[in-house]
Amino acid sequence: MRKATAAAVLVAAPAVALALPAAGATAASTGQATVSILHGVPGLTVDVYANGEEVVGGFTPGTLTDPLTLPAGSYDLAVYPAGADPASAQPAISADDVAVPAGANATVVAHLSAEGAPTLTPFVNTPADLAAGQAELTVRHVAAAPAVDVRAGGTPVLTGLSNPQEASATVPAGTVSADVVLAGTDQVALGPADLTLPEGAETIVYAWGSAADSNLALATQTVRANGSAPSGVAAGEAGTVEGGLPWWVAAGGAVALAGAGLSVVRSRAQRARS
Template structure:
């Protein structure tokens, strides 16, 4: 049975060697990172101006779960993309498809391909808070993107964010230093993910994603870091890391961005085939 998942508040974008619209100036480029948080779904990504995808023109191949891309500057404009299971025929039905997508210039966004609370694959964009932090402080952001009930985020074994549900987030500015973070079901202190040691450096935002499925025992963490927040409200994102998987390097012309928030954009749908 095929289920169609609609993402009414999200649109999609793709970092392409082929620009599908008139580029904005570099100062107006969006900065976008994508997090792959759908266990068991390795994908190929294609881009096109006319929804015709050629098997020998994949922009990204074998994009694996647990991967966080490096940030990429994306000119504002209109983009099409299709995401297919890795090695699949791009003339068939894509796992995720977006057409005629308007990408707003100047945005700083992280996008997660993940499971919703019911276990269906969805695309959720998060607009990153890049306001400056005070001297000697860092920002920590936690995002629930797992097929799991409400959770508490623990630091040093104590709950610091409570009752977080998919696909919501919470954040705080804290003194710099090392924090041992874990995820537990709401109201408990027995970790279901982690603990993982986080280094909260001055002037950074550390974003922690809980992804995977509690039912399938695939829960994991991914971590993204944004730097430059001690001096400018438009800090440039730094490199990223993911837990527990190793980072996968990408060629500069083959970094895919799966979704982007934009008011009034249309044409996004996500498809999942189930037995």
């Protein structure tokens, strides 16, 4: 198992840069980025505004959007409780000058911190170069819960994962029964669930919700190394957004849920190779 150094992006000024590496030469050369959004804050249905325009209303917990290819640039974002009037209400989360760099392929997760506070973590989707018959399993801990181990077929494959860390392992493609247990124990926190791991792709599992409120849930996303668009299926309080996200382009905005003044941490804590 190889551990990587965590990278912190400090939101210390009005300008917020996701600082994501290029996801492909084509996207970078055309000045575009691919962004998906996961809403992982339980009990909070929101309306999302980008550049002063409502881009999605009634965005419910457990929803993982389809990916959007959007122009690289800088965007202002505000997230309000559903139905609130932006003219008088205070946003639940807001950020100005959110920078989305060309070539990025990212999933931005609005979720709870380990202590239960709403926060944001942007993750870079970087599928590994896989041999024939192999798949990549990535788990992202974005729940208000202690550190966990991830088991496949009852055997730990990723251990000691804390919020907001992620970990990856190369495994045989196919269907695997996976569950999430408290780190170092056999106490099941989530699952078991049957996961289909496509050959040559990165399957990303998000553990979100709150252990204290007994609403932990899983969401999954698939990203292919050949540059094809990622896909996602959310499990929990809502399904996927239908019809993609063309409203982002029409509104000239990007949903990149960032909180002003927050410390945003993106870390690939562990990557295991079999």
